[in-house]
Amino acid sequence: MFKKILIANRGEIAVRIIRACNEMGIQTVAVYSEIDKDALHTQMAGEAICIGPAKSKDSYLNMQNILSATVLTGAEAIHPGYGFLSENSKFTQMCEECNIKYIGPNSQNIDNMGNKLKAREMMINAGVPVVPGSDGAIDSEAIAISSAQRIGYPVMIKASAGGGGRGIRVVRKEEDLISAYNTAKSESKTAFGDDTMYMEKFIEEPRHIEFQILADEHGNVIHLGERDCSVQRRNQKVIEEAPGAVMTEELRKQMGEVAVKAARSINYKSAGTIEFLLDKYGKYYFMEMNTRIQVEHPITEMITGVDLIKAQIRIASGEALPYKQEDIKIQGHAIECRINAENPNRNFMPCPGEIKSIHIPGGYGVRIDSAAYQGYKIPPTYDSMIGKLIVHGIDREEALCKMRSALGEFIIEGVDTNIDFQFKIVNNENFIKGNFDTSFISKEFQDL
Numbered sequence: 001m002f003k004k005i006l007i008a009n010r011g012e013i014a015v016r017i018i019r020a021c022n023e024m025g026i027q028t029v030a031v032y033s034e035i036d037k038d039a040l041h042t043q044m045a046g047e048a049i050c051i052g053p054a055k056s057k058d059s060y061l062n063m064q065n066i067l068s069a070t071v072l073t074g075a076e077a078i079h080p081g082y083g084f085l086s087e088n089s090k091f092t093q094m095c096e097e098c099n100i101k102y103i104g105p106n107s108q109n110i111d112n113m114g115n116k117l118k119a120r121e122m123m124i125n126a127g128v129p130v131v132p133g134s135d136g137a138i139d140s141e142a143i144a145i146s147s148a149q150r151i152g153y154p155v156m157i158k159a160s161a162g163g164g165g166r167g168i169r170v171v172r173k174e175e176d177l178i179s180a181y182n183t184a185k186s187e188s189k190t191a192f193g194d195d196t197m198y199m200e201k202f203i204e205e206p207r208h209i210e211f212q213i214l215a216d217e218h219g220n221v222i223h224l225g226e227r228d229c230s231v232q233r234r235n236q237k238v239i240e241e242a243p244g245a246v247m248t249e250e251l252r253k254q255m256g257e258v259a260v261k262a263a264r265s266i267n268y269k270s271a272g273t274i275e276f277l278l279d280k281y282g283k284y285y286f287m288e289m290n291t292r293i294q295v296e297h298p299i300t301e302m303i304t305g306v307d308l309i310k311a312q313i314r315i316a317s318g319e320a321l322p323y324k325q326e327d328i329k330i331q332g333h334a335i336e337c338r339i340n341a342e343n344p345n346r347n348f349m350p351c352p353g354e355i356k357s358i359h360i361p362g363g364y365g366v367r368i369d370s371a372a373y374q375g376y377k378i379p380p381t382y383d384s385m386i387g388k389l390i391v392h393g394i395d396r397e398e399a400l401c402k403m404r405s406a407l408g409e410f411i412i413e414g415v416d417t418n419i420d421f422q423f424k425i426v427n428n429e430n431f432i433k434g435n436f437d438t439s440f441i442s443k444e445f446q447d448l
């Protein structure tokens, strides 16, 4: 097992990884930007190294500085968290070359799945159902028009390098196609430095159902059930739950087997997620694979009892998975609300600033993963997510009651948050009934 791990991230996920290392008796190194000098991850780690100015590109995306910090502190492995360098095959390759263990899949896995077009192609070859779409890249307006005609409206234009819900546009009629294509393309260029676009059939009112995979270096691949992440705003997840309210034992078995097949077909190693769209008729389609830990991983931990961060670390150190598929049992129901420093009444505008006071909910089955504390100044530079509230109940109904109670207790003063908005969602009649899909927020909260 590793003696020392460097965490190439910030915020709640860096704190989450430091905690796992502490529990495993592994020393930790935090890296931080100048503006994160007083951040929780900087304070909690055994050692902390400044890697540059606030801007991500100068610090958390600065591969040279992160690798130097690793060598300097004698850390043997790097955990990338999510976002930042977590899906950057060049960084993974540099780690491989420097003899530093990257806690995640190899650079080839990241390369193949990070390019969504290539991922589609590989999944088709592996016999995994994908959303009907364009054969390859859409690199001209003319190809966009002919592809949309062949696929049939409505269509979705997507960035091959995309992530975090960006670079995506729905087009319902031909006259809107060209402007949508060009804006998505330029958005992708700005966000990802790549403007390769492709097109998919727009699936109406689907559920976003994703499967958690664990794969070790000895050929064992298992899934840990699904998460329903259909409550989204602008293609970004807001609430996640596990298991999915519409899933049956039979569908879980089928989709789980397809997810395992998908991971096996690319010789995947580490934790990963296969995202599917499940349509109204019960048909499911591969959408993308995330080759990293996900924001919403705690809900899977709560219902399976498997610590996914520890599992990632153990897999990277060469250990075999200690459980088989049949050992994974789903217990109860878990829900996660993402807590963001933003103002829902001002078009969810991020609201950085100082947390004057904070009261965190507690109790049986209530978990907070956060890097916030009283007096902490949320910088304007990064993500507006400041934490996650996760509850676990014996069934969905109990989990919902716990979430309402916990959100009611949660008080943050000094910055605006989406806590009241989350409270409205968990009290929404259709949400309570489990009657929702990815269009839920835009339909139920039109005035926002």
Ligand code: ADP
Binding pocket: 082, 083, 084, 087, 161, 162, 163, 164, 165, 192, 236, 237, 290, 293, 294, 295, 296, 383
């Ligand atoms: P998850 O399924 O883990 O919620 P998200 O798509 O919400 O994944 O992304 C998690 C985090 O990673 C977010 O902070 C998001 O902004 C960031 N992110 C995701 N994909 C990319 C990418 N390709 N480039 C940069 N950041 C990304």
Ligand code: ADP
Binding pocket: 131, 156, 162, 163, 164, 165, 166, 168, 200, 201, 202, 203, 204, 206, 208, 232, 235, 236, 275, 277, 287, 288, 438
């Ligand atoms: P990202 O990498 O940004 O997470 P995804 O490909 O996972 O991009 O898509 C993000 C979200 O957009 C999905 O969770 C889903 O709600 C919606 N979406 C993506 N593709 C389609 C599609 N073909 N039809 C309908 N909705 C889609």
Ligand code: MG
Binding pocket: 275, 288
């Ligand atoms: Mg996705």
